[in-house]
Amino acid sequence: MRPLYCKLTFRAIIRELRIAWGFINNDIWDTIMPSLLIFITSCIFNGRSWKDLMIPILISLTYAVLYIYTFCISNQIDGIEEDRINKPYRPLVTGFVTMKETFTRMYAYNFVYLVYALFLGLFWYSLAWTIISYYLNLGGWSNHWISKNLVGMTLGTFILFNVQWQIALQPEQVISYRTQAYFAMMSIWAGFALPIQDLRDVAGDLKGGRKTLPIAVGDRKARIILSIHYFLFLPAIFLCAMLTMVPLKEVISKPLNISIFIIQMIVHWLVAYRLLVYTTPEADHRSYLLYVLLFCAAIPMVCVLKS
The missing domain is CATH 1.20.120 (Four Helix Bundle (Hemerythrin (Met), subunit A))
Incomplete structure (x- = not known):
């Protein structure tokens, strides 16, 4: 019984990782990579010792993944019809996940994201990003180029700079x-x-x-x-x-x-x-x-x- 339970658990974890990758794989270069670069830049700028960075860089990466994953879930819920034309390989379009499962993940991962941010002392920036993501994807902001790009993406980038820079700082340092x-x-x-x-x-x-x-x-x-x-x-x-x-x-x-x-x-x-x-x-x-x-x-x- 126990080997079967372990096997099912392993399969569930692998499936969850595949789902996450399916949602965010278009955003590695324009979100995950810049996030890590901001973190590394902050380390250099503030004279952080490289030998102390194993845990902070893992925090930087996991925060970046949650930052973009929570956004992509609601974005792809809202954009499923255009994804059928522009990006037909995405999980919702292919049927790899259902709409009901995706809504469940949206609530669950936003909760995890905010709890994680609270633990890191980044709650208010992260709450702001959650609100911006909601209005961009489910509140209609993404329907117009001004609210989508000039407002939403500008604010989102400012938040990303702040949180990734902060992750690299020592407790006594400020921006x-x-x-x-x-x-x-x-x-x-x-x-x-x-x-x-x-x-x-x-x-x-x-x-x-x-x-x-x-x-x-x-x-x-x-x-x-x-x-x-x-x-x-x-x-x-x-x-x-x-x-x-x-x-x-x-x-x-x-x-x-x-x-x-x-x-x-x-x-x-x-x-x-x-x-x-x-x-x-x-x-x-x-x-x-x-x-x-x-x-x-x-x-x-x-x-x-x-x-």
Whole structure:
């Protein structure tokens, strides 16, 4: 009897891990990886000893998984119809889990997430993310590109910066106002860049009744708007993020600082060019990934600026 019980338990655990992976596997590069990079950047920035980081890095990873898993569950409940077109491999669409099971997991994992956050001293940020996730996915915010990207994703990124940075700190350390300003500008930069991802998902978003930027103004006009945005405004916001840590004089006088600014500007301009020239969903996805790589590469920038 006992071997059978162990076998069934093992199968249940494996199935649960497969379900979790099915929900979050699209978000490894744009959520899990940035989370760990923020944590590592905080360790370097604050002079944390690497020999003491085994437990904190596990905390960082498990928090990041719960952060994105709780979001993805409600997101995929709300977006099942467009996922049938855009992402037909997802668990709800394939029938790997039922809608009833998914709602049960949504409640259970949100409870686990908030209890875990309370234990870590991150409850209020995590509660804010739970509320934002609810309004984004089940409250209609994701139906419009302004509330989805400019508001929801900006706030979500700001929360992620704060919690992952905090996980790396010693108990006596706090996040400075200047660092908070850096988080704010980086979050605005990220949130205002994200309408790019909606270019690849128009067919599914139309079925789901969403009003993303390309649906609201038309594909060609959206590409022109986003190209101008990537050519001018996003590099300017990135510069503002740099200026929260160092004055303009140091940005333009130090070779490493000016190199960072020039490289990010070139990448932004490359994305702007791609949006106008390469217009298939596959090309749009690659353009989005190019921005994600820039975002990940930019996270440790604060350590360079500090030095």
